[in-house]
Amino acid sequence: MKAATDLPPVGRHAGQPARRHLLSVADLGADGIEEVLRVTDSFVEVSGRAIPKVPALRGKTVVSLFFEDSTRTRLSFETAARRLSADVMTFSAASSSVNKGESLRDTVETIEAMGIDGVVVRHAGSGVPWQVARWLRQAAVINGGDGWHEHPTQALLDCYTITRMLAGAPAHEGGPGSLAGVRIAIVGDIRHSRVARSDVLAFSALGAHVTLVAPPTLLPPSLAGWPVEVSHDLDAVLPTLDVVYLLRLQQERMREALLPSLREYTATYGLTSTRARLLPDDALIMHPGPVNRGVEIAAEVADQPSSVITRQVANGVAVRMAVLYLLLGSGVDLAA
Amino acid sequence: MPPEPSRPDPALRRQRPATTSRQHTGVRRRPPTVLIHGGTLVDPTGTRPGDVLIQDGVIVSAGNRVESAPAGTVVLDAGGCVVAPGLVDLHTHLREPGREEAETVETGSRAAALGGYTAVVAMPNTEPAIDSAAVVRQVLELGRDALCDVAVAGSITVGREGTRLAPLAEMAALGVKLFTDDGSGVQDARLMRRALEYASSLGVTLAQHCEDSSLAAGGHMHEGEWSSRLGIPGQPAEAEELMVMRDLALCRLTGTPVHFLHLSTARSVAMVRGAKASGLPVTAEATPHHLCLTDACVAGYDTVFKVNPPLRSAEDAAAIRAGLADGTIDAIATDHAPHAKEAKEAPFDQAPPGMIGLETALGVALSELDLPIERVVALLSWKPAAIAGLAEHGRPITAGIPANLCVIDPEMEWTVDPARMASRSRNTPFAGRTLRGRVRHTVLAGEPVVVNGQAQR
Ligand SMILES: [Zn+2]
Numbered sequence: 001m002k003a004a005t006d007l008p009p010v011g012r013h014a015g016q017p018a019r020r021h022l023l024s025v026a027d028l029g030a031d032g033i034e035e036v037l038r039v040t041d042s043f044v045e046v047s048g049r050a051i052p053k054v055p056a057l058r059g060k061t062v063v064s065l066f067f068e069d070s071t072r073t074r075l076s077f078e079t080a081a082r083r084l085s086a087d088v089m090t091f092s093a094a095s096s097s098v099n100k101g102e103s104l105r106d107t108v109e110t111i112e113a114m115g116i117d118g119v120v121v122r123h124a125g126s127g128v129p130w131q132v133a134r135w136l137r138q139a140a141v142i143n144g145g146d147g148w149h150e151h152p153t154q155a156l157l158d159c160y161t162i163t164r165m166l167a168g169a170p171a172h173e174g175g176p177g178s179l180a181g182v183r184i185a186i187v188g189d190i191r192h193s194r195v196a197r198s199d200v201l202a203f204s205a206l207g208a209h210v211t212l213v214a215p216p217t218l219l220p221p222s223l224a225g226w227p228v229e230v231s232h233d234l235d236a237v238l239p240t241l242d243v244v245y246l247l248r249l250q251q252e253r254m255r256e257a258l259l260p261s262l263r264e265y266t267a268t269y270g271l272t273s274t275r276a277r278l279l280p281d282d283a284l285i286m287h288p289g290p291v292n293r294g295v296e297i298a299a300e301v302a303d304q305p306s307s308v309i310t311r312q313v314a315n316g317v318a319v320r321m322a323v324l325y326l327l328l329g330s331g332v333d334l335a336a
Numbered sequence: 337m338p339p340e341p342s343r344p345d346p347a348l349r350r351q352r353p354a355t356t357s358r359q360h361t362g363v364r365r366r367p368p369t370v371l372i373h374g375g376t377l378v379d380p381t382g383t384r385p386g387d388v389l390i391q392d393g394v395i396v397s398a399g400n401r402v403e404s405a406p407a408g409t410v411v412l413d414a415g416g417c418v419v420a421p422g423l424v425d426l427h428t429h430l431r432e433p434g435r436e437e438a439e440t441v442e443t444g445s446r447a448a449a450l451g452g453y454t455a456v457v458a459m460p461n462t463e464p465a466i467d468s469a470a471v472v473r474q475v476l477e478l479g480r481d482a483l484c485d486v487a488v489a490g491s492i493t494v495g496r497e498g499t500r501l502a503p504l505a506e507m508a509a510l511g512v513k514l515f516t517d518d519g520s521g522v523q524d525a526r527l528m529r530r531a532l533e534y535a536s537s538l539g540v541t542l543a544q545h546c547e548d549s550s551l552a553a554g555g556h557m558h559e560g561e562w563s564s565r566l567g568i569p570g571q572p573a574e575a576e577e578l579m580v581m582r583d584l585a586l587c588r589l590t591g592t593p594v595h596f597l598h599l600s601t602a603r604s605v606a607m608v609r610g611a612k613a614s615g616l617p618v619t620a621e622a623t624p625h626h627l628c629l630t631d632a633c634v635a636g637y638d639t640v641f642k643v644n645p646p647l648r649s650a651e652d653a654a655a656i657r658a659g660l661a662d663g664t665i666d667a668i669a670t671d672h673a674p675h676a677k678e679a680k681e682a683p684f685d686q687a688p689p690g691m692i693g694l695e696t697a698l699g700v701a702l703s704e705l706d707l708p709i710e711r712v713v714a715l716l717s718w719k720p721a722a723i724a725g726l727a728e729h730g731r732p733i734t735a736g737i738p739a740n741l742c743v744i745d746p747e748m749e750w751t752v753d754p755a756r757m758a759s760r761s762r763n764t765p766f767a768g769r770t771l772r773g774r775v776r777h778t779v780l781a782g783e784p785v786v787v788n789g790q791a792q793r
Contacts, residue, residue, distance in 0.1 A: 105681040125683030126567040127637025134638075147685070149567030197567060220564035221572070 020327050021133050021141040025152035026201045033202055034177030037160050039322035040315070046083065047318055057086035060117040060328050065108075065132075066144070067093040067123040072289065072313075073144055077120045077153075080320035086328070089116070104128070108135050118328045120144040126194075140327045148192050154288055155198035157319040159206060161312050162243055165284055180207035185237050187213040187269060188247030188296050191220050191258075195288045196247060200228055213237055215269065217258040234269055238278035245286045246271055246296045262295055271297045276304070284308050367393045367782035371405045375414025375743060378710050379421055379732045380718050388419060390739040393782030398733045410784055412777045414743045420713045421730045422454025422484075422740040422778065424720040425694065426543075426621055427518070427597060427669035430456070430486070432478055433471075434463025439674035439760045441475070444694070445482035447672070447759040449785045451694040452742035452775035455485040455721070455729045456672075460496065461519035467491040467502040472510050483785045483793065484778075485740070487724055489514040492531050492542060498523050501531055508538045513725035516543035518597055521579050523549050525586065532592040541619075541723065543595035546579035546604070547571075547645065556685045558631040558646040566634060568684060573601040573652070576645055580604045584611045587618055595723055596620040598671050600645040602655030609664040619723050620659070621669035624693055624700040625765055627656045633765065639680045639687035640763050643673070646689075660715060661707060667720035668712075670697045674761030692759045696752055698744065699771030709746050709773075743777040750774050758791060 022028075028036065046052055062081040064074050074090070081088045091111060102110075111119065118140045121129040126147030133141040145151040162184070163177055184203050190196045190212050203210050204227040211229045212219065223230065231237050238244065249265060259265050266272070271285065276298070279285075285297070285307040293299040302309060370390040377386045377398060386399035405411065425448065431439035441458075448456050458475055460466035466475060472488050479486025490507040494500045496517040504515060515535065521544050522528045528544075535542050552575035557563050559570025580596060584607060587594045599605055599622050608620050625643060630650050633641040641647060659665040673690025680687050693700075701712045721730025728738045751770050754762040778786035785792055 103678045103681045104683060105678075123683060125685045127684045130637045131639075131681075131683070134636075147567050148569075194567060197565075221559050221570060222561040222564040224561040225565070 043318040043321040057084035151194040155202035375419040428456035441478040449483040454740035460491040532590040551575040593617040605659040628704040644689035702773030
């Protein structure tokens with residue numbers, strides 16, 4: 001979002017000690033994103049080994065602090081930490097004292113007192129990782145997804161997936177970490193999507209041309225300063241794309257009068273088989289998961305070869321290894 | 337100087353105001369003889385140099401220099417200072433009964449006195465709500481030993497639930513002058529119409545927290561560019577404006593005065609300006625935070641900036657300042673809303689809205705408003721006193737009136753330190769800010785409750 005330049009950076013606060021967190025993907029900038037993608041390449045190689053493990057974070061402790069259930073993201077982070085030989089602790093809100101009147105701050109300070117190096121925070125409320133970063137004295141905070149706001153590691157794995165899939169494609173103009181000239185549409189419930197917010201920031205930082213396609217009720221109230229185009233006509237946009245990125249539609253949106261029905265949504269904004277044929281042959285189909293088959297994407301489209309949804313999941317572990325390594329790493333040689 | 341402010345309708349003064357007037361308590365020892373020496377008097381009649389001599393809680397002389405005072409007189413130095421009628425806050429949440437961990441009448445009134453206030457209007461969204469004579473009496477009783485007079489606002493509807501009229505006459509008989517369901521607005525237009533009609537015979541004013549609850553539902557900050565970026569559900573300016581619009585229509589329909597609490601949007605100000613021009617009996621207040629802070633403050637997700645109505649855009653804040661400057665907005669009111677530390681240490685969307693303001697309102701107003709001090713004091717003292725119907729506050733500083741006064745050093749610079757505040761809560765949005773203008777002394781019914789910036793009890 002371009003406006004971020006004339007306003008205080010959301011991820012870095014005045015008065016916050018100089019320490020490295022990953023709160024917003026915007027904090028990384030294009031160079032930082034490209035650095036993560038380069039390091040990810042090494043970990044993809046590690047993941048292919050018979051014993052996919054390196055001692056890079058031996059002796060470090062990483063906590064997954066998940067106030068909102070997300071088994072997929074939690075397992076991805078924890079797998080990444082274990083492959084780096086870190087000790088992993090899992091904290092889930094259901095099994096904690098969070099529901100027994102302890103304040104969020106108390107919880108966070110208690111966990112830090114156990115001696116931890118990094119904490120992955122996932123919360124249904126926007127901004128919680130920022131609050132946690134202010135309260136912690138030592139540990140690095142990684143935003144594992146906050147409310148409708150951001151999901152930086154998802155954006156990084158999406159950037160990784162796109163750049164590596166497009167590498168070598170004839171139309172691809174930029175270097176290995178660039179999305180220059182790449183046309184990406186993000187389709188669906190932008191308003192409530194942390195993935196969309198982080199993807200817009202990351203894709204545009206790398207030079208992509210981003211179009212948001214959604215009914216007006218599923219767009220944020222204001223797009224002032226967002227480096228995007230907006231369309232309500234998916235059929236018109238599809239033929240122009242290198243990547244179509246579909247977002248999950250929550251069933252509860254129907255109850256909030258944001259949409260008349262699922263059927264109408266699928267008819268106008270779903271990637272049906274018919275509609276998928278409007279895409280150029282080499283265009284990628286992406287989705288952050290979990291997929292509502294038959295709603296935002298037809299089952300057979302999700303399974304067709306140009307769909308890279310499972311590759312996104314696989315890349316997730318390597319990208320999160322790269323993030324943990326860059327934030328917590330002690331400089332141990334990756335090849336060790 | 338502003339024009340002579342409208343005094344409350346004489347009919348309003350027939351009943352004793354619902355305050356804990358010092359003259360009536362009889363429990364306190366006699367106040368000392370006090371001389372406020374060397375200052376400049378600022379009141380509704382104008383500005384002039386002068387000393388103030390106070391005996392038995394009443395001003396006995398004002399305006400002349402007093403060179404010799406009786407032995408035992410407490411002399412308060414007002415050199416370089418403005419001596420003004422005590423400030424009056426139309427909008428204070430004292431939290432008692434029910435939320436004593438956040439504030440009590442004692443701690444809230446101490447904060448008020450340090451801020452120059454000699455009277456505050458306690459909002460009725462307590463637990464239980466102030467919706468009956470019994471709770472009115474309870475809060476008045478708690479106010480008896482306070483460091484400022486505590487007037488009580490009653491709720492318009494039973495339990496502030498917006499469904500049945502509260503016993504307005506019963507509470508008015510105890511001197512309640514202001515009624516509101518503050519915390520939320522009365523949603524039902526028909527019920528609000530009936531409340532205005534019923535109130536018209538009681539000589540009281542109904543005040544509205546303007547918020548269409550269906551449009552604002554689920555919103556935790558101002559809806560706009562910042563809420564969209566931050567992923568925080570917003571409430572649009574129109575949620576406030578719809579109810580301002582509706583209540584102006586109901587004011588026209590019933591002819592009964594309406595007071596608008598904490599206006600926060602440019603279009604709300606414009607509507608009230610137009611209504612006043614067309615002769616409707618409306619008044620309005622704005623808070624110190626809405627005149628200088630904006631939704632950009634929320635960028636770091638610090639819950640201290642969560643408040644209702646939410647901090648709006650820079651254009652809205654400018655419109656509030658313009659409304660204060662041209663008289664559209666009659667008064668600055670704090671909406672002092674203390675919350676315990678633990679309550680605010682929650683995710684942004686779960687933290688309660690509200691900011692404390694009593695100790696900073698004067699400094700913020702003097703620092704942020706481009707108005708002469710006479711105008712600022714009017715907005716903080718006699719204009720709100722008139723709206724609240726408080727006959728013993730905001731009076732011209734002359735012999736024979738109760739000595740409710742504050743002494744302001746308009747040039748003193750100070751940095752807001754939450755740890756040093758008298759409020760039981762710390763949720764000030766002005767922490768670390770340097771303000772210009774601070775209260776040196778506060779005199780309540782002749783008793784120096786604040787001397788040299790220190791509370792005396
Ligand atoms: Zn209110």
